[in-house]
Each structure stands twice: as structure tokens, then as C-alpha cells.
Amino acid sequence: MARTRSRFLITLLAASLWPLAAYAGEADVVDVVVRAEGGGTYRFDVTVRHADEGWDHYANAFQVLGPDGAVLGTRELLHPHVDEQPFTRSLSGVAIPAGLHEVTVRAVDSVHATGGREMVVTVPR
Numbered sequence: 001m002a003r004t005r006s007r008f009l010i011t012l013l014a015a016s017l018w019p020l021a022a023y024a025g026e027a028d029v030v031d032v033v034v035r036a037e038g039g040g041t042y043r044f045d046v047t048v049r050h051a052d053e054g055w056d057h058y059a060n061a062f063q064v065l066g067p068d069g070a071v072l073g074t075r076e077l078l079h080p081h082v083d084e085q086p087f088t089r090s091l092s093g094v095a096i097p098a099g100l101h102e103v104t105v106r107a108v109d110s111v112h113a114t115g116g117r118e119m120v121v122t123v124p125r
Contacts, residue, residue: 043090061075
């Protein structure tokens with residue numbers, strides 16, 4: 001009886017913590033500033049929040065996406081930001097087609113890839 005109760009409590013504890021572990025592991029976009037550079041290209045200043053744990057699990061990129069999901073630009077992040085959260089990095093030279101008025105910005109992490117909070121932003125014209 002005690003063994004069955006112990007298994008039940010362990011299962012209950014694991015089940016209650018699982019959603020926190022799964023959610024906390026994804027990288028979130030928390031702010032985006034878009035500026036026109038001229039010639040149809042744009043600069044994206046993107047703020048990302050992620051519980052970077054070191055080289056094994058960190059936010060390693062952000063992407064600018066068109067409405068069809070096509071990647072218009074990617075900024076690779078080459079190291080963890082364990083002690084700098086949230087952090088802002090920039091990507092210049094992103095070509096946005098003339099008829100496109102909104103893009104989605106998403107963050108990527110080295111374990112979960114995508115899945116965190118994305119932001120839809122207006123392209124200034």
C-alpha cells in the first residue's frame with residue numbers, strides 16, 4: 001500500500017512540474033523595433049527572453065517570417081546569454097517585398113527549436 005502511494009505521489013509531482021519545464025524551455029520574442037534602411041531593406045532590433053542554461057540549451061537565433069512562413073532573414077546567436085536576460089540583438093538588410101505589410105518574428109533555441117512567443121509586427125513604409 002505504501003509503495004503504491006509513493007508511486008502515485010511521484011507521478012503526481014512529475015505531472016504537475018512537466019508543463020513548467022516544457023514552457024520555460026522555449027525562447028520568447030518580447031519586443032521588436034523595425035526600421036526602414038532604404039532600397040526595400042529593413043533593420044530588426046529583437047529582444048529575446050530565454051532561460052539560457054549554457055552551451056547545451058540557449059536561444060541560438062531569431063527569424064523574420066513572411067505570412068506564408070517563408071524565412072526572410074535569420075540572425076544566428078553564437079553564444080548563451082545566461083547573465084543577460086532579456087537581451088536585444090539586431091539584424092540588418094532584411095529584404096521585405098513591397099506588398100508585405102506585416103511579418104512575424106520568432107526566436108529559436110538549441111533544444112526546442114521554435115514554439116515560444118512570437119510577435120507580428122507592421123513593416124513601416
